[in-house]
Amino acid sequence: MSSFNISSNSLKENCNLSRAITIVENKLDGYSELLSNIYHLRKNIQKIGITGPPGAGKSTITNSLCKDLLKEDQRIAIISVDPTSPFNGGAILGDRIRMKDIHDLDNVYIRSLGSRGSAGGLSETIDEIIILLEAAGFDRLIIETVGVGQVELDVINFCDTIVLCLTPESGDDIQMMKSGLLECADIISINKSDRPGSKKINIFLNQLFDISQKLRKPPVLNLVALKNKGIDELALEIKNHYLFLKSTNAEIKRDIERYKKLAFNSIKNNLSNEFLNEKRMSFINKEAKKENIKRISPFKIFKKLPK
Template identity: 50%
Template structure:
């Protein structure tokens, strides 16, 4: 495919067109992903998550500038919420990082969630694979910032930065249960504000209580807008990937993520098969009526449909 060859040669416009193709779920999407598969698996994928207003975009901007100063190529996927009414997205992250967009070693793609839950877009993984194949050393995924439901990033990233700021009212609202467990590095941004030390102390206390972790995530204080603490943060990101590779966790994490992706693809195809069978001649409606009338229960109806598919 000509677009793939142009993308492999470093053509950013071809890269953008390929992402558009897979994002729109066109007929070409699977063909593209099959063709580029052998070129993937080399990028260090960094997930940046946290509540709205934590300064994730500013932090992303500073990390990227640090990495490109080291001669690295960086891809950015910034996910923004989609309006449930208009279906549109503001996609403001690209505006905030406008100066980076002109850099030949940086590629920025904004994506709307299109109603997909979990903090990412449904097509984030596909865009990630294209940037990986295009030869970007680091790919940063900035999630929506929706709170405790935002855990899909664990299925995608190698290193996850959990970003929080002091003064949000409930100081530990962003580090409850699931969110607390996905962070590889905890970043207290805007740490020049009152309450930063308290927030850092509370995060450290939560980490001390979590005895199940093999590696205790570092807790770093930064002021992204002033570029303070970014060098130390990038060092910790590199230390984390070194830890993953030397401990064998890197291969383990990627294998687990691939298992999840394969199962999700199988589920999607099975769903199409089930829908095609249940929609025939309004069979589902008639079976639902039987359930309502207590003629059958939901498990009997399930078994009937499954047996029909098998036969």
């Protein structure tokens, strides 16, 4: 597939889409032309982030949620992001099991992303991959992120609707998350509510949000994803949240910010590629090999570079 003749239709074939993602992920030759060619094919779709502590049931929820959303949607894409995993490619074995109902469906595309590849940093890469998925004509995108670190926070910032997945045992995690994930969660799902303590944590979270400054109080749902319990409520809340975003123009504002970020990143990358030509790179390499005391300070080298 030449990167120069990609159409929205060719991206609808999963094998072409996978190749396009690999090109973008590894910044292979022609990657920016590819993105540039398909940029106008994209349509804004709801991006749902499913995040939360390891093992809380995110993949199980994604599996059931996707099935539920497919009652209305034609096609759904799922990205599973694990910054700590060295694996990239299709869905990793565990997810294949957890997403068993949707894994083999033609209208569901699943891709896992780890730390390998992603030449420009995971979050920049994901933003570009989202553009490919938006151009490929999916109706909705689900992004599962493992863990609760900074990279996950960066990634879910691309999402319109963030579902924080907790369990009845998440009391300690909640203390840790106070400053981060809880603030950006739009919907809370307390999964594994077949276990004791699920009502207690629901009441606690509701009280916490009663006194918080959030514009829209996040609904707190009890789920048993393994048995599909609560999934239809979750799907409904996800759709309602998107309607809310549209009604407040938040979706448009987010799109404007995203465009600016993509433009700034592209300008920065192009500038540094052009600026750091062979002559200047070899100058920097030569300095780096000198004894510390003899090196030009890295904070000054900008002004000393050859013309």
